[in-house]
Amino acid sequence: MSLDVTDLRVSTVDGSPVLHGVSYAIAPGEILALVGESGSGKTTAGLAALGHFRRGLVPAGGAVTVGDTDILSLTEPERRALRGRAVAYVPQDPALSLNPSLRIGRQIAEVLEAHGAPDAERVAEVLAEVGLPTDEAYQRRYPHQLSGGQQQRVGIAMAFACRPSVVVLDEPTTGLDVTTQALVLETVGALAAEHQVAALYITHDLAVVAQIADRVAVMRDGRIVETGATRDVLGHPTHAYTRELLDAVPSLDGPAPAGHEGTPVLAAKDVSVSYGEIDVLRGVGITVDSGECLMLLGESGSGKTTLSQCLSGLTAHYTGSVELDGVALPPSVRRRSAAQLRDVQYVFQSPFSSLNPRKTIAQSVELPLTRLTTMDKAQRRERVAEMLDRVRLGRSLAHRLPDQLSGGERQRAAIARALVTTPRVLVCDEVTSALDVSVQATVLDVLNDLRRDMGMAILFVTHNIALAREVADRIAVLLDGRIAECGPVDDVLTRPTHAYTRELLANTPRL
Amino acid sequence: MTAVEKLEVVDTPEVPASQPGLFRRAWALPRAKLGAALTAAVVLVAVLGPWLGPVITGHDPTDFAGKPFKHDGIAGTDGIGRDVLTRFLAGGSTLLLYAVLATAIGIVLGAAVGMFAGYSGGRLDGVVMRGNDVLLSFPQLVFALLAIAMIGPHGWLLVTVIGVTHAPRIARVARQATVAVVASDYIRAAEMYGVPRWRILTGEVLPNITGPLMVELGLRLTYSIGYVASLSFLGLGIQPPTADWGLMINENRIALIVQPWGVLLPVLAIAVLTVGTNLITDALASAAAREEAR
Numbered sequence: 088m089s090l091d092v093t094d095l096r097v098s099t100v101d102g103s104p105v106l107h108g109v110s111y112a113i114a115p116g117e118i119l120a121l122v123g124e125s126g127s128g129k130t131t132a133g134l135a136a137l138g139h140f141r142r143g144l145v146p147a148g149g150a151v152t153v154g155d156t157d158i159l160s161l162t163e164p165e166r167r168a169l170r171g172r173a174v175a176y177v178p179q180d181p182a183l184s185l186n187p188s189l190r191i192g193r194q195i196a197e198v199l200e201a202h203g204a205p206d207a208e209r210v211a212e213v214l215a216e217v218g219l220p221t222d223e224a225y226q227r228r229y230p231h232q233l234s235g236g237q238q239q240r241v242g243i244a245m246a247f248a249c250r251p252s253v254v255v256l257d258e259p260t261t262g263l264d265v266t267t268q269a270l271v272l273e274t275v276g277a278l279a280a281e282h283q284v285a286a287l288y289i290t291h292d293l294a295v296v297a298q299i300a301d302r303v304a305v306m307r308d309g310r311i312v313e314t315g316a317t318r319d320v321l322g323h324p325t326h327a328y329t330r331e332l333l334d335a336v337p338s339l340d341g342p343a344p345a346g347h348e349g350t351p352v353l354a355a356k357d358v359s360v361s362y363g364e365i366d367v368l369r370g371v372g373i374t375v376d377s378g379e380c381l382m383l384l385g386e387s388g389s390g391k392t393t394l395s396q397c398l399s400g401l402t403a404h405y406t407g408s409v410e411l412d413g414v415a416l417p418p419s420v421r422r423r424s425a426a427q428l429r430d431v432q433y434v435f436q437s438p439f440s441s442l443n444p445r446k447t448i449a450q451s452v453e454l455p456l457t458r459l460t461t462m463d464k465a466q467r468r469e470r471v472a473e474m475l476d477r478v479r480l481g482r483s484l485a486h487r488l489p490d491q492l493s494g495g496e497r498q499r500a501a502i503a504r505a506l507v508t509t510p511r512v513l514v515c516d517e518v519t520s521a522l523d524v525s526v527q528a529t530v531l532d533v534l535n536d537l538r539r540d541m542g543m544a545i546l547f548v549t550h551n552i553a554l555a556r557e558v559a560d561r562i563a564v565l566l567d568g569r570i571a572e573c574g575p576v577d578d579v580l581t582r583p584t585h586a587y588t589r590e591l592l593a594n595t596p597r598l
Numbered sequence: 599m600t601a602v603e604k605l606e607v608v609d610t611p612e613v614p615a616s617q618p619g620l621f622r623r624a625w626a627l628p629r630a631k632l633g634a635a636l637t638a639a640v641v642l643v644a645v646l647g648p649w650l651g652p653v654i655t656g657h658d659p660t661d662f663a664g665k666p667f668k669h670d671g672i673a674g675t676d677g678i679g680r681d682v683l684t685r686f687l688a689g690g691s692t693l694l695l696y697a698v699l700a701t702a703i704g705i706v707l708g709a710a711v712g713m714f715a716g717y718s719g720g721r722l723d724g725v726v727m728r729g730n731d732v733l734l735s736f737p738q739l740v741f742a743l744l745a746i747a748m749i750g751p752h753g754w755l756l757v758t759v760i761g762v763t764h765a766p767r768i769a770r771v772a773r774q775a776t777v778a779v780v781a782s783d784y785i786r787a788a789e790m791y792g793v794p795r796w797r798i799l800t801g802e803v804l805p806n807i808t809g810p811l812m813v814e815l816g817l818r819l820t821y822s823i824g825y826v827a828s829l830s831f832l833g834l835g836i837q838p839p840t841a842d843w844g845l846m847i848n849e850n851r852i853a854l855i856v857q858p859w860g861v862l863l864p865v866l867a868i869a870v871l872t873v874g875t876n877l878i879t880d881a882l883a884s885a886a887a888r889e890e891a892r
Contacts, residue, residue: 428790441787
């Protein structure tokens with residue numbers, strides 16, 4: 088075994104346990120996925136393999152063995168000497184881990200220098216391994232001149248550069264779009280196999296696990312609840328929690344949603360937006376029918392957030408028109424009437440920034456009622472309580488501040504705020520991308536129920552095509568500021584007409 | 599989705615404690631307690647002094663109490679024979695009042711301008727803040743000297759001039775904090791719900807910038823005390839024969855060797871007061887920085 092972790096216990100400095108005896112082992116050339124939701128302890132368990140503990144955490148027992156060395160018995164300088172040579176790490180966000188003021192060739196050479204003599208040839212070799220250009224001009228680039236996927240591949244190249252026997256990868260594809268993710272996963276798999284590296288892949292995404300890992304360990308509350316070969320664990324989970332996680336993963340396959348008949352409510356007609364020289368939207372037209380859910384699909388930079396903000400009046404400088412029931416809406420929210428504001432509501436991407444940290448949940452949810460309706464105080468209170476019930480937030484949460492709520496609870500509170508005026512169209516901008524997969528399932532479930540009960544239309548903006556069958560009736564695919572394809576979910580998923588949609592479908596990892 | 603119902607149960611952890619307020623976190627630091635003790639001691643002397651003085655010494659602050667520079671009583675007499683202790687006890691209240699009023703004017707004016715500029719953004723922000731920079735380039739004391747030399751040494755002028763010259767400095771901090779808050783989605787949300795601008799500033803922005811504003815408040819109070827005392831010392835603040843710490847230092851400095859109390863007492867009081875308010879400010883700043891890091 089290259090890496091052997093036995094009965095590892097980690098606690099905070101004041102003694103409360105974080106890991107309760109975690110054991111796992113990885114053979115050379117094998118990829119073990121450590122799966123869990125936020126707070127499960129997966130990153131703590133993974134970093135322990137490097138002999139690293141985050142501030143405030145201390146090892147409280149157990150052993151971490153790399154080769155023949157017991158890492159935990161070493162001093163910090165000795166551990167540091169091992170890092171890079173015997174163990175290496177690929178962090179989550181390459182943009183933060185690469186030095187922004189060093190050329191990438193120089194950064195790679197620095198890693199090699201720390202563990203022996205570097206030469207220009209070796210730097211080129213390292214770059215070639217991850218499929219990046221090796222020429223001088225490329226090596227002279229700064230990290231900001233690389234795309235996110237290229238930055239991550241530089242990070243991977245640096246980790247594998249000194250031929251470590253163990254590499255820990257901490258959610259390395261979280262910020263990347265599916266096509267880039269597929270490429271990065273392929274690179275990692277090939278490198279691990281070729282150099283007989285034991286790879287520990289920390290992730291929350293079970294679909295990614297299915298694609299890359301040989302074995303899986305599922306973590307929850309600081310314990311490994313289930314471990315085994317990937318096919319067995321994902322195919323025949325034995326632990327209830329693993330089954331819950333698997334159930335929550337959105338699936339691309341499944342029955343076609345019932346077709347929807349409706350009249351157009353909200354429409355964008357020939358909407359264009361440009362910032363200086365850059366065209367963000369080029370004559371986009373979409374229609375949302377009453378009671379339907381339209382998925383607006385696009386990668387980062389496709390203009391999907393800009394479009395949803397045009398529709399909801401948060402971006403005012405566009406050409407073309409946005410119509411509600413055939414009547415053009417004023418571009419800016421400042422000019423829209425109370426009725427128009429009530430009818431089109433918007434839910435923000437991050438629940439961590441959309442709620443005022445100084446206001447209780449009830450105060451935040453009440454705000455639209457105070458401004459946009461003539462309800463008196465008692466009526467507003469009643470309505471807020473009813474809405475919080477609908478999004479399944481207990482009444483005890485109403486008087487808490489946002490920082491006392493989990494991410495999923497916050498997002499449901501934000502949805503309650505948007506729905507409290509019973510809008511006819513709800514624009515949801517990547518509302519689940521900041522959330523864990525099981526929390527995402529809850530939020531989607533809440534949205535589907537509300538749509539059924541209240542009959543509103545939803546524009547669901549996302550980068551994740553896997554969610555299509557979970558929420559949408561129709562899909563509009565946005566590419567470089569244009570609608571590439573638009574149609575019923577079943578048609579688009581089974582018979583995509585545009586090459587881009589086909590590529591997306593092909594690269595989306597499945598269980 | 600059966601998973602969802604189950605997860606619903608999982609999803610209810612024990613109530614996480616909300617972060618305690620800025621003041622409570624600042625109070626947890628030892629320097630805040632020390633600062634508060636020092637400040638409270640001087641404030642107590644300044645506030646109760648005018649009543650206590652005559653009771654303890656039997657003299658009025660402006661009374662002739664004996665021969666000049668005599669060591670009668672507890673702290674002796676000053677150059678024209680007034681009782682030093684009585685004058686010391688009487689001399690803090692005006693200074694303190696002026697400093698507090700000047701700081702209040704500065705905070706209200708500065709926060710209003712800074713928040714307005716930060717929230718408006720664009721060209722308006724540029725024009726307001728560049729104007730602000732021009733004001734910032736004048737030393738505060740020069741402004742005060744100029745105004746008082748022209749109009750005369752009135753209390754209201756002292757307070758106004760110090761307050762108004764504080765404002766550009768506070769505006770800078772307020773604007774910076776506002777810009778960070780305005781980037782948050784909850785400001786977008788409030789706009790979307792038709793909340794008027796001034797309500798967004800007072801209801802959404804202000805509660806989220808109290809940290810930096812409190813730090814500014816403490817800092818400017820410390821400066822105000824210094825400025826009021828300095829101007830009185832220069833003869834441009836509180837006028838004789840009123841007892842005042844700044845003025846006392848000037849009146850008695852010629853006899854520092856013969857009768858040190860007349861200088862030492864007010865100097866000590868001003869020093870302790872400024873160190874005290876500074877320690878409180880420092881604790882607030884640490885607490886506010888920790889909040890930001892979260």
